[in-house]
């Protein structure tokens with residue numbers, strides 16, 4: 001059967017629903033049998049490319065396509081859209097499908113192309129623009145037009161313009177108008193990457209160069225399947241996919257046009273755990289979704305878990321997986337074939353239920369002798385109560401619930417410590433506070449009180465629950481999963497990693513982890529290898545941000561500069577290489593002199609966005625605490641701006657949405673307003689309360705990450721307001 005390929009469609013006019021329906025019917029018939037006379041698939045006289053065809057969608061509308069036949073029995077049709085009859089012919093006459101002679105990528109060329117231009121009046125003027133170098137950027141970086149054309153295969157007209165550009169934001173504007181792979185190449189070059197690195201990122205290796213002897217159609221077929229070509233040419237897999245793309249207009253780029261690096265991480269196989277790091281918005285979740293689908297399609301019997309830190313993020317991933325592929329079988333239980341999408345704590349709960357017969361042994365291995373009946377989650381104040389119950393032995397600086405919780409989760413539980421003798425000897429790797437034997441004895445007393453109370457109540461905390469589940473699975477001798485895919489890996493603690501390790505045997509493609517240490521807002525700094533997940537060199541980083549504009553990204557990254565972050569393999573993370581493919585206005589930083597002025601200014605920002613036509617629920621109002629969120633919504637209402645505070649990730653329509661910065665993790669909004677970013681509120685006093693001096697730096701780092709998470713939720717616009725002194729974590733203009 002003929003293959004339909006969706007090509008670049010930005011040149012075609014917008015069409016309404018009824019024409020889309022007819023376009024779908026036309027393409028569906030074409031995909032069944034391209035010899036049907038009613039389709040009128042015909043060559044066009046006077047065209048530059050002999051492969052170009054128009055087809056009859058109805059009396060008025062014509063589709064424009066290329067027919068690529070080669071030696072295959074069935075043709076491929078590259079669809080460019082529908083036009084009114086005469087316009088279709090005029091467009092078809094000047095369209096050419098070619099193989100780039102340098103790198104073998106398929107490209108759409110237009111005679112008299114729409115002029116590429118950078119209108120500096122449209123480019124927002126940044127205060128930092130004064131610092132723009134005298135010399136054009138690419139020249140300053142040592143590139144020449146000849147190299148870019150001859151070694152990379154960039155379009156000479158594009159290169160001519162690019163060689164003039166002095167402001168990085170203008171490159172993003174230029175890139176936006178270019179073919180996707182060429183745009184990404186330019187952005188990478190300006191970010192300081194060498195031609196060799198760009199070639200590698202786009203998979204332009206030696207084998208991509210076109211074979212001179214091959215017949216033209218065969219070269220084209222190969223060129224269309226090149227990973228870089230697939231940033232704009234999508235092979236339609238079946239009728240359902242065609243219907244959604246054409247009839248429903250459901251054509252979200254993330255579903256079809258992966259970056260070659262993303263595609264590589266979707267398709268490649270590794271001999272063990274693999275770690276994909278990358279800044280906010282670089283498409284890590286997108287890679288996970290595509291990979292889950294790829295694994296499930298490749299082996300329908302495979303038992304796949306797609307998991308993340310919490311329930312609401314897992315629900316969002318499940319929704320997106322459905323959007324990506326409505327036909328994909330989803331599993332309902334751990335160990336069923338298909339893709340199971342669950343928060344890690346729900347997995348732990350399900351595992352404890354499935355392996356109930358191993359539970360008593362597992363509980364005693366993790367916690368010592370106590371009941372294995374579990375009826376509730378240990379309460380929030382349990383550490384505070386345990387400190388009080390254990391008396392005065394604990395030195396004042398260690399009377400900290402956050403210190404004890406971290407000691408318990410990162411040392412005691414993962415090492416299955418159940419007695420003081422064991423605790424006295426255990427290695428406390430990575431812990432900031434050092435403890436001598438007396439200190440350990442005092443800490444152990446609190447831990448004993450904590451465990452005793454939980455035993456009486458029949459409760460477990462989440463780390464205990466994961467550790468118990470890991471023990472129960474291990475005791476069963478089974479591995480109920482074939483593949484585990486993890487999102488937000490930076491926030492999972494040791495016990496949760498041990499659980500995942502226990503669920504899947506060591507085998508190729510056992511564990512795939514997406515993580516960003518700059519977004520660690522819950523967990524503690526840990527090294528994965530200590531918990532059985534050995535990456536050993538199998539890690540890569542995504543750098544191109546698809547969500548955040550260059551201006552907002554620069555601002556968000558400047559929140560991180562000067563602070564050391566390390567990843568799950570204990571390597572320093574460098575955010576400076578993150579770059580964006582989108583451009584927009586600079587972030588608005590608004591200082592108010594009183595809380596009521598701050599609220600006035602917040603209301604003004606939201607009102608202005610609504611007046612500009614923003615869809616209300618695409619506006620996110622991010623705050624440091626639930627109280628602050630509820631107060632903000634009330635204050636906005638008093639100022640006649642409707643908003644809604646939500647405590648989960650379901651975003652009902654009709655109103656701007658206020659939520660905590662923690663809640664916003666993994667989400668995105670078109671416009672984000674952060675309020676209350678003053679010195680007293682961020683870092684939040686309660687996040688640093690009682691934290692021992694040696695752990696303070698990490699606690700402040702988490703607050704910094706929280707602000708970074710919040711700022712990177714904005715697709716288009718970011719505004720930050722505060723009263724009085726700004727938070728010490730908020731970059732001032734000079735630091736951006």
Ligand SMILES: Nc1ncnc2c1ncn2[C@@H]1O[C@H](COP(=O)(O)OP(=O)(O)OP(=O)(O)O)[C@@H](O)[C@H]1O
Nearest residue numbers: 253254257258259280281282283284285286546666
């Ligand atoms: N190849 C792509 N083409 C177009 N859009 C993309 C592509 N990849 C990702 N995106 C879009 O970029 C945005 C960010 O993607 P995603 O949520 O996967 O990033 P992330 O790295 O998981 O972000 P975070 O760490 O901030 O949660 C989403 O809107 C997604 O649809």
